[in-house]
Amino acid sequence: MAFWRKSTLSRIENPCFLIFLIIFQAIFILLLYRGSSSVVLQDHLDIPNQVDYSKTEDVYTNLSLYAPVLDKTTMRYCTSDTVMNVGPLTITFDILPSERTIIDKNPYVQSGGCYSPPHCLASYKTAVIVPHRNRERQLHHFLYYLHPFLQRQQLYYCIYLIHQDGSGPFNRAKLLNVGVREALKDDDWDCLLLHNVDLIPENDYNVYICEEYYPKLMSSAIDVLDYSLPYWTFFGGVTALTPEHYMKINGFPNTYWDRDGENDDIAKRIQIVGMKIVRTPLVIGRYKTVDGTQLSDFPQEIRPQLHTRETWKDDGMNSLDFKLLAKKKYPLYMNITVDIGAAPMISLQGKKEGNKTSFGNL
Ligand SMILES: *[C@@H]1O[C@H](CO)[C@@H](O)[C@H](O)[C@H]1NC(C)=O
Ligand SMILES: *[C@@H]1O[C@H](CO)[C@@H](O)[C@H](O)[C@H]1NC(C)=O
Ligand SMILES: *[C@@H]1O[C@H](CO)[C@@H](O)[C@H](O)[C@H]1NC(C)=O
Numbered sequence: 001m002a003f004w005r006k007s008t009l010s011r012i013e014n015p016c017f018l019i020f021l022i023i024f025q026a027i028f029i030l031l032l033y034r035g036s037s038s039v040v041l042q043d044h045l046d047i048p049n050q051v052d053y054s055k056t057e058d059v060y061t062n063l064s065l066y067a068p069v070l071d072k073t074t075m076r077y078c079t080s081d082t083v084m085n086v087g088p089l090t091i092t093f094d095i096l097p098s099e100r101t102i103i104d105k106n107p108y109v110q111s112g113g114c115y116s117p118p119h120c121l122a123s124y125k126t127a128v129i130v131p132h133r134n135r136e137r138q139l140h141h142f143l144y145y146l147h148p149f150l151q152r153q154q155l156y157y158c159i160y161l162i163h164q165d166g167s168g169p170f171n172r173a174k175l176l177n178v179g180v181r182e183a184l185k186d187d188d189w190d191c192l193l194l195h196n197v198d199l200i201p202e203n204d205y206n207v208y209i210c211e212e213y214y215p216k217l218m219s220s221a222i223d224v225l226d227y228s229l230p231y232w233t234f235f236g237g238v239t240a241l242t243p244e245h246y247m248k249i250n251g252f253p254n255t256y257w258d259r260d261g262e263n264d265d266i267a268k269r270i271q272i273v274g275m276k277i278v279r280t281p282l283v284i285g286r287y288k289t290v291d292g293t294q295l296s297d298f299p300q301e302i303r304p305q306l307h308t309r310e311t312w313k314d315d316g317m318n319s320l321d322f323k324l325l326a327k328k329k330y331p332l333y334m335n336i337t338v339d340i341g342a343a344p345m346i347s348l349q350g351k352k353e354g355n356k357t358s359f360g361n362l
Helices: 002-009 017-035 100-105 136-153 172-188 243-248 262-272 345-349
Strands: 125-132 156-164 191-195 199-201 240-241 284-289 321-330 334-339
Touching: 100 136, 125 136, 125 172, 136 156, 136 199, 156 172, 172 191, 172 243, 172 262, 172 334, 240 243
Parallel strands: 125 156, 125 191, 156 334
Antiparallel strands: 191 240, 199 284, 321 334
16 A cells, blocks of 8 residues: 555646546546446436325225227327326225125226326336246235236236246246246237236336336335335336337246245346346335235345356246146236146255245245
């Protein structure tokens, strides 16, 4: 240090050297910034600092104003002029809505859970992909809120339920890979919205579209996590990636059976390929958990050692194998049933920790 100072001082009169020093420092700071943090907090548009969640509005408010235009040939593209955002939404789980109720309240949802605005041409296509097994109760609440929520945003969308067949360990990340592959056979989606079935968005300004450059965490603030990020690189719950983002990281890992860590693996993939995670601001990216899912569904600080750097290129979309058992249109969603195979014994016994691996639930 002292040596460096001395030799610098002796050259400091030289203006060329000064300029060189300044440029060098700027480059150093840039490198440091890129390297140290793979995550930037994104705030854009004019998002308010404070939102009053004690005043809420029904998610179906004025939705009937989005009615078919008589003359289709004069239909224009949807614009922000016609958006009817209400902000904070009233969300309760006291009454379980029946399928009939949800269908009746969403007359323009087509078979397979798809919707395109009847009053304007949607300029954005989002596939909502939901891993699922034995969560019918949560599914009903989810569909009751998600359909009108997405319609308010004037999106063209479909809801894909990826149903894991059998009773083996659940594999959320692999189901999402299946969902992405199947959804992309149907349409060239602008955005893949990967969604847990038990999370309900609380604010319709949380628009279900992707960021152009980086994967986005939509669920920045979940009720059971005290409406804050559990840790800085958290990338679970509800996330939005374009098909390009998704393929760039070779999709999600297929090898996380009934255990925590797949979200961290995904966050790591994003970092490895040189992308960042952007997030919906905390005041907007709020979610309520149906039936207050156990906290253990969201791993906190104790997280497994990852080997993503060694595994990501060989474990993902390019190694995905599954048996498609059914792809059936239901009135409110597409039900894709898959046999994703069984967890290999080595994974069940825990690769590194001998035989005392603990199992999370989900
Ligand atoms: C619903 O529509 C009516 C009539 O256009 C309007 O007066 C009212 O403010 C709207 N309500 C909300 C919450 O936007
Ligand atoms: C999806 O389809 C499978 C059979 O193909 C069925 O067992 C399951 O109950 C369905 N799930 C839902 C939520 O409709
Ligand atoms: C766990 O491992 C220990 C020693 O490695 C062994 O004695 C024990 O039987 C194993 N338990 C199970 C349930 O496999």
